[in-house]
Amino acid sequence: MQLTLEFGGGLELLCESKKIHKVNVDLPNGADDLTMKHLLAWVRTNVIKERPEMFLKGDTVRPGVLVLVNDCDWELSGQLETTIEEKDVIVFISTLHGG
């Protein structure tokens, strides 16, 4: 499955300062579709290069990280249960506080 992953608000520092990642993710064994839960585990293993605790806490993203699936807050699509489809764009963004 072809996906575009984007990291922002400082999260890109966890993946070699690269903001946009075009990736190919296979369906997990025996699963009918790819959920955000699968994808987070995949990102943790294949994309995050350092300080994973700055990205994940338990099985979800750490506090202060917004997840957007096709420009829409994942809270509105079922969070970890959100189903991901071909060509989806998933954005992970850390909230900023500076000014």
Add this chain to the structure above:
Amino acid sequence: MEANGGDSSEIVRELEELKLRKAEIEHRISTLEAKLHETAAVERLDAAVSNGYSSPAAIEHGLDHGLSPDQIYRYSRQLLLPSFGVEAQSNLLKSSVLVIGAGGLGSPALLYLAACGVGRLGIIDHDVVELNNMHRQIIHTEAFIGHPKVKSAASACRSVNSTIKIDEHVEALRTSNALEILSQYDIIVDATDNPPSRYMISDCCVLLGKPLVSGAALGMEGQLTVYNHNGGPCYRCLFPTPPPTSACQRCSDSGVLGVVPGVIGCLQALETIKLASMVGEPLSERMLLFDALSARIRIVKIRGRSSQCTVCGDNSSFDKHQFKNFDYEDFTQFPLFAGSLKLLPKESRISSEEFKEILQKKERHILLDVRPSHHYKIVSLPDSLNIPLANLESRLNELTSVLKEKEDVNAETGPCTSLYVVCRRGNDSQRAVQYLRESGFDSAKDIIGGLEAWAADVNPNFPTY
């Protein structure tokens, strides 16, 4: 000239005084000019009336939107906008806005809000203008370096528009004064730079039922949204749990390109103008994400109000009394003001003067500098060891072996080696000492106020940044 040759601090002081007086005189001139212009406009109208072009009654009735001739002239380009017009301008003139923070975001926001004719504009900030702010805090001028940002910003706003009311709040916003100050305004603009302020301001807006125009910027990125508007979410609906402190950076610590908060501050002014004048669609339940380097702006849909929210949710019992007693620094583990964090007991800390004595007495110690390495490269104290806070856990063995080396060399003499920890301002050093003590380094102490205190109290020639 009577100046004693060589006494440059005296000259600098006099120069500053003169610059401040110059700014005050310029402000007085612009106020008088505006007054003169207004008087002249009224006289022109009177003349037109007495010449029989129009009757006084017609004029009075012609202006029933409440705008004076001077206001019509000043705001004409907005009145000419079909989507804005006299009604929106009239709403704007009746509105009141509080901008919290006169920094990188607040600077352009305040200038535009003053210029466009918000009726009453409040400015709150406890800080003073510094040279290293000026690349982004464009409302301030060099004449105001060392003076309160609120005074400087108010003077700039008045020189742009002397006809609006400007309230100066030269104080820090705290739970003790927030309700009273915010309640005096229709719309609140969050232009602060830290998590505890953001939670405090949002909670206060929920309690008072005020819309909150929230902006943030860091490095090359910015974010913008409107909270607590028309049934939309509050800050806590989005971020019920504060982020780890390692994910909370200030511009003064991580850097920022000046124009980036400028862009977000302008957009905050725009959203505020829309709310105050009641035109357009506010950026509620949506968030604007700005990436300056790739020149991309993305507007995303965010969740609505959460019924589970501990502050604005259906079963929330959060009230004004709880707000006043809520410890936002403890909640976020982050100081409201740079340098104010108090994590450690007194006996785990020393002052920069005390550390100077330790150096003079050549007491056996290790000085650990926990700033990021690119900070360490700018300037550092001699004979210090740099392990950035973010890597401390993984590089603890380095510290253990350096300590052991010292112990071995000095095996027969005196007490054991002490460990002192320093950072830029004395926040990260406290976090490091807390962690080190938990990890068995019982002698670890932090230097209060960090290198900034060292420069201020011990060595004035030590560079600050």
